[in-house]
Amino acid sequence: MIVVLRAGTPKEEIERICQEIHNQNVITEKSIGQHKVVIGLLGDTAALNGEHIQQISPFIEQVVRVNKPYKRVSQEFRHGPSTVVVPTPNGDVAFGQEHPIVVVAGPCSVENEQMIVETAQRVKAAGAKFLRGGAYKPRTSPYAFQGHGESALELLDKARQASGLGIITEIMDTADIEKVAAVADVLQVGARNMQNFSLLKKVGATGKPILLKRGISATVEEWLMAAEYILAAGNPNVILCERGIRGFDRQYARNTLDLAVVPVLRSLTHLPIMVDPSHGTGKAEYVPPMCLAAIAAGTDSLMVEVHPNPAKALSDGPQSLTPESFEQLMHDVAVVSKTFGRWEQTPDAHLPVMPALVSV
Amino acid sequence: MIVVLRAGTPKEEIERICQEIHNQNVITEKSIGQHKVVIGLLGDTAALNGEHIQQISPFIEQVVRVNKPYKRVSQEFRHGPSTVVVPTPNGDVAFGQEHPIVVVAGPCSVENEQMIVETAQRVKAAGAKFLRGGAYKPRTSPYAFQGHGESALELLDKARQASGLGIITEIMDTADIEKVAAVADVLQVGARNMQNFSLLKKVGATGKPILLKRGISATVEEWLMAAEYILAAGNPNVILCERGIRGFDRQYARNTLDLAVVPVLRSLTHLPIMVDPSHGTGKAEYVPPMCLAAIAAGTDSLMVEVHPNPAKALSDGPQSLTPESFEQLMHDVAVVSKTFGRWEQTPDAHLPVMPALVSV
């Protein structure tokens, strides 16, 4: 259940309303937006009477029952999009519908110091805000390269210092959270662990921003419920990342990139959205058009695999761009993002700024 | 097997080369492009020796073996994108990678004269080039509205005259081809009939442009093979239409719109591509962002369901735009298409013309 307060409700009145609701044995969570304050009610809200709640204060504009199984991640719970702000050496970066497109780039796995530092510098120069790179790698085979682990974390730290980029890297084991969180600016929960509920609860207990990848055959509801685990554990900083789902045809593309999930998520949740066309298609050739399509579909950020020498990559070579093709892509990303009014630089006077997308 | 001739090969030499190849018991098909002539060899080409073919003439630039099961639809067979030109009362409309985005719009089914004529005029005014509308409707239930059949064809004809738009309508039965072809400018083979091989052969025997929708769970290869049936029957005018595939999650979107299939098709075939986000998502709210994403992914055309009163539509109401929201969409389609250099009007001097998409 959601209680929406009128603009200008005095602070003391907000406290009083919360207290009154508390007395009915439910938990309250405040979301303070630019204009409005929304109080989310959690717990056994089935027993509450909406009209009685309404009568608590004349400052209550509306009482809404959330009929979805997810509460804290639901659109209604915030009355507007939320922003996840991530501090990086180069400054704060904001993910969200009201902010420019954020691009995350880097190799599948951290291979050695030179490659990760150079890649970081290249992608930074091209306009990326974050470096991705795996220290711990989930690999289908126990005999495949499993990532360099702790030593790779040190290399990521060097790349962070050298480039000023924020770091996004995957956490696979609850035992590694502290180590990984010491280096990473965003913790990634991978597709295979999307329903590793122990891990979700524990990353929820940190304050770190979390990138939650969609499970390979997760429904939208299962994905939002996984995010709900993190929010329910106290961490509201979740970004949802579509990375392709399992389809019936894997002859040309490795996965089916479900771009329509972008407007679907937008209609259901306030959380920021990322799209990863590298895993989504599995082939470098298809990555640039799908990056541009993702922007047009409304994503807030992009994740792109870049490797200095894809042919020699220890993992995911076929889907990695070279630094050169990434630079070209970033040029196109900028043009299309500007068309949608979502690029950070001051808009060029000659550029058409696209109006808000039609809503039906 | 494909034989590529050098620019400027004399006509008689082309004939001589074809004759020589004929003598080896294979069929030849010529594709005459702007700069080059390509001869496709069909039949028992496994027995042919590429080097011997090469020696037939010094004008032969290259002999390529096509290892894919589809031949005539393959990229190699044409050495470049093909264009499907459709004559309409308002003039020829060209579908293809080198032409502006073509928009097809209209209701799921033809309900009565007023609604179809008015819809035609509205979508024409907004920039559509074709009117879609079902006369014969494939419906899951035998008790559901099956389309008005022949009388609907007459109404489509009236809408064609009133608006000058080309007509696209579905053909479900080989027995109806003549009747439907008398009115339609493009014959649509629906998703459920994508592997109705009797129908494919018979529409292949007409000269009409064919819109071949992807089967609900057709692999890319099966889809291209279905197109190959039409080309093999003598009709090269095929447009491929992605309209969503069956996925595991139908709670929010009716189908999974496989937008990555656009660059996949581009790498495999020379045929023009259409995307239908109305069937692809099943919900009007998701149609505009997915139209824009389809353009960014590289589609050549769009199909959009528009109904004067979606709430009262006899079929597919929830996925139909109102004429008003279609007009807004067309505005956005124009802006994004211009960004990609694919809008028909003379480019506005102030507009950035986007360079060719990065190729990796």
Add this chain to the structure above:
Amino acid sequence: MIVVLRAGTPKEEIERICQEIHNQNVITEKSIGQHKVVIGLLGDTAALNGEHIQQISPFIEQVVRVNKPYKRVSQEFRHGPSTVVVPTPNGDVAFGQEHPIVVVAGPCSVENEQMIVETAQRVKAAGAKFLRGGAYKPRTSPYAFQGHGESALELLDKARQASGLGIITEIMDTADIEKVAAVADVLQVGARNMQNFSLLKKVGATGKPILLKRGISATVEEWLMAAEYILAAGNPNVILCERGIRGFDRQYARNTLDLAVVPVLRSLTHLPIMVDPSHGTGKAEYVPPMCLAAIAAGTDSLMVEVHPNPAKALSDGPQSLTPESFEQLMHDVAVVSKTFGRWEQTPDAHLPVMPALVSV
């Protein structure tokens, strides 16, 4: 809506009840079972009042509203399983839950007279009741063997005469119905044509038994609705054949054989059920265990591909059994069918006859 009459309702009373209901502008269809008569009401039954119907006669035991979109195929419409009886030269063969397991065997396609006649004789000797064999073949590629067509029909007729087996063969084109029906005892509508509604309506207009294969990604409801098209056209003789659905993993098995659909169908429809593990798995090695599993799951019949020389088959060789392995399989089929009380020979005194399956 269904009206169930008490046992012993006089014929004239049945007529009177039907007449009364007719007067309310709905269609009635009688199903006369061993003990009960059920009257199905079709048309605008939403307007009818169940209690008023009940009062028409004291012989009316029950009035049931069918809330499913399929009516004539629904379990409720018959109050018990239906039987499809097919006359063959060797006598009538009954398909249905109350009858022994029926085995259909034969090659994918009719290749020549010797192979089809010999195969017929071998599978007949082993216990099959029907010969399958394709005259018209739906093939993914236009360049693949398309079946010998009309001349193959003649060969099937010869095999029929030589073996006394009934013939099951596929119909792909409405134009061929008469020709095929002249030879076939059962017309097969293939997976790719399951939603070819023109074809469904036309085979529904014949009196022939129809084998309706499940579409490659048809939901249970879509499949039952396709059957409903045939029944609605006047033909109640439909057998439903599960033949594997499209899954995400085709590395080892070609399709996913959905055996659980057998009890699902049993709970929803009165129609007889067949399972085809040859197409369902695509590999001869997996066919025998899945035949036995299908019997245990409750199927009424089996379809098995048998070829005298699978390695040289013109189509579907890898999934075809040799006549020898088919004989071994039939031995096992008999043992398992007897365990379930579903084998035609007089039960051996030493055999445990299995009680009716537990219902929960």
Add this chain to the structure above:
Amino acid sequence: MIVVLRAGTPKEEIERICQEIHNQNVITEKSIGQHKVVIGLLGDTAALNGEHIQQISPFIEQVVRVNKPYKRVSQEFRHGPSTVVVPTPNGDVAFGQEHPIVVVAGPCSVENEQMIVETAQRVKAAGAKFLRGGAYKPRTSPYAFQGHGESALELLDKARQASGLGIITEIMDTADIEKVAAVADVLQVGARNMQNFSLLKKVGATGKPILLKRGISATVEEWLMAAEYILAAGNPNVILCERGIRGFDRQYARNTLDLAVVPVLRSLTHLPIMVDPSHGTGKAEYVPPMCLAAIAAGTDSLMVEVHPNPAKALSDGPQSLTPESFEQLMHDVAVVSKTFGRWEQTPDAHLPVMPALVSV
């Protein structure tokens, strides 16, 4: 690479051969079967020359290269089925192709002492060998019942003592392994954690038998690779459990039970197989026929959810059998298992013992 030794190879010679191979920088693992000894070679075997290995000893019968990505779980690695023996208070229970069908039964989650002890006694009396019951429950929603955790483990221990049944329960967090292993006879890795590689490595480091459920959309190869993680970590006691995969139609059955995976697995791996029709279908009504079908398909064991009062179950009620229907099911399981020669009691003299299944 696999080295198969002749029957009767002396112990010292086996040691000498292993030593010689070691010298080539690969690891060896011995599997001692009833008649033969097989030495598995692991590591950089690509560099080895099969003929050179063959010449190490005249006792070497065969040298086989395993081309699959999984090695230790592959059929070739053992030359025959493996058996997982689990000690329980009632004695050792053997899982494997050469042993009787083992039935595991019990509730989804442990609710209280009375229900779990009574259920244990009821299913034991009906013929089950193991009690299943969740202490830690993976639930889609953070607000759903998450299992009683540690206190439930104590209740499982009481049920174990009261019934003598072995205990199978799920492990979700690497931090809980010790606690769970103190009570459980078999540790279950659930579908959602099938690719939680940290967990796989850690359960691989225990000696406990592991029940590895198939991930909701895991390919056969991914599943076998997950098992390979456990074997590679030193634990050969893995049982593979099919529990339904995600399909496109969830209207009637919750998942698609992939029974054909049983013969597929049999052809690829030596590991024992279990089938769980409760999760596989999601509906109690479909569980009994699918249990019998699973036996006919060749499974080695069954997992069945049983709850004293399904309507009031805290989780998975709709798919749970009552104790009464479980008793009926066990009767049928016994009859069908006997038909396949896979029931533990002395075969009844009147019973047909089924010959080995046909191999094609």
